[in-house]
Amino acid sequence: MYDVEITRPLTLEAALRLLEEAPDGQVLAGGQTLIPTLKQRLAAPELLVSLGRIEDLRGVSHQPGMLVIGAATTHATVARDAAEAYPALAALAGGIGDPAVRNRGTIGGSLANNDPAACYPAAVLASGATIVTSAREIAAEEFFDGLFTTALDEGEIITAVRVPVPRAAAYLKFAQPASRFALAGVFVAVFDAGVRVAVTGAGDDGVFRWEEAEAALDRRFDPEALAPLALDEDAIMGDIHAGPAYRAHLVKLLTRRAVDELLRNAAPGALRG
Amino acid sequence: MTTISMQVNGKAVSGNVEGRTLLVGFLRDHLGLTGTHVGCDTSQCGACVVHVDGLAVKACTMFAAEAEGAEVTTIEGMAEPGAPLGPIQQAFQDHHGLQCGFCTPGMVMSAAALLREVPRPSEAQVRDYLEGNLCRCTGYHNIVRAILAAAETRGPQGEAQA
Structure with missing residues (x-):
């Protein structure tokens, strides 16, 4: 690595100032993607501004119907502290990488990176979360902008994620056996206003909502409601690990299984309007 | 160059490092603690796992500067030189939990982190926790046996020092 x-500022204000003064600066969160990227010399910032000492960016706070998760909260902390309020989100966080990676990697870092196979984007999009930054609030729908691309401006730092808690939710991923990233992952969330289905690992343009599945499940919350649906394979990613047809198949299968799991495990009444 | 200070295995240490110096490089090259291994250098293999403020991390994927002020425990901190092995280390020996031994420091540190979190893990929990530690020799069975045995021999509280 070059x-x-x-630098390790103590406040968000100091971090923003440092980024403004160093045009070639880069935010360092948990570093679990950034450090391997730097080792491969795929990036060469002159300054890393660590968020590691900014206390305000850490922790999970519980509000009525909502979790507010500090951007620098690790996956391990979300897995533990969201377990009661939002079990599907906690389980997702507890399935990222491995234990040592989860002790460093952060939700804000994952969202800012927007890896098309990352887990958090699916949860954030399916939950209709809001990404709070140093400058503004961005709805999840507006935030993800294609592979490794987000609505964030230069020098803008994610500070928190506000995640509405659904009545019931499930996340299923089919892990790529070597990397453990999602070859396909599906997050199904049931809200008063309807079902939301977000898919990671499979979209040619990154995480996406499968709106046909949402509409079908709104009509009838049953795996069989998905039977007639088919994803447009032209919009599905293909690589040496899995072609578009296989990924499309996985997405449908995982959605069916997530619905099935919810029907078996969700609290009585949680799935009815 | 920056001067960093931290506690490593209970001793105050400091050194001058470049920004790009990784924690594993500081431990091995500056402090001579070569028990922490670099296997893949891509955060896959877990040979470099150490504890930072009580949490297992991959020392090849953390900057030394980020450990400023932290308490770091490495494999060298798991038993005093010349003293008997800690219960996890002893269990690895008793149950043939290693062959070449390259992955063992990371395995032991991951096991210690698991047993602190879950003093009496199931076999499935042990296997799940070792997701980020690769072993090319043993096929894992004896490593899992060793960790389950260590859980039996340790105190009910799962004391921090293994």
């Missing part, structure tokens, strides 16, 4: 200066 040498780089690391």
Whole structure:
């Protein structure tokens, strides 16, 4: 890796100022993607501005119907502290990478990176979450902008994620056996206003909502309601691990299984309007 | 260059490092603690797992500067030189939980982190927790046996020092 200066400010204001003064600066969150990227010399920032000492960016706070998760909260902390309020989100966080990676990697870092096979984007999109930044609030629908691309501006830092808690939810992923990233992952969330289905790992343009599935499940919350549906394979990603047809098949299968799991496990009444 | 200070295995240490110096490089090259291994250098294999403020991390995927002020425990901190092995280390020996031994420091540190969190894990929990530790020799069975045995021999509280 090229040498780089690391600075560890104590406040968000100081971090923003440092980024403004160093046009070639880069935010360092948990580093679990950024450090491997730097090792491969795929990026060469002159300054890394660590968020590691900014207390305000950490922790899960419980509000009525909602979790507010600090951007620098690790996956391990979300897995533990969201377990009661939002079990599907906690389970998703507890399935990212491995235990040591989960002790460093953060929700804000994952969202800002927007890896097309990352888990968090599916949860955030299916939950209709709001990404709070140093400058504004961005709805999940507006935030993800294609592979590794987001609505964030230069020097803008995610500070928190506001996640509405659904009545019931399930996340299923089919892990790529080597990387453990999602070859396909489906998050199904049941809200008063309807069912939301978000898909990661499979979209040619990154995470997406499968609106046909949402409409079908709104009419009848049953795996069989998905039977007539087919994803447009032209919009599905293909690589050496799995072609578009296989990924499309996985998405449908995982959605069916998620619905099935909810029908078996959700609290009585949670799935009815 | 930056001066960093931290506690490593209970001792105050400091050193001058570049920004790009990784925690594993600081431990091995600056402090001579070569028990922490670099296997893949891509955060896959877990040979470099150490504890930072009580949490297992991959020392090849954390900057040394980020450990400023932290308490770090490495495999060298799991038993005093010349003293008997800790219960996890002893269980690895008793149950043939290693062959070449390259992955063992990381395995032991991951096992210690697991047993602190879950003093009496099931076999499935042990296997799940070792997701990020690769072993090319043993096929894992004896590693899992060793960790389950260590859980039996340790105190009911699962004391921090293994």
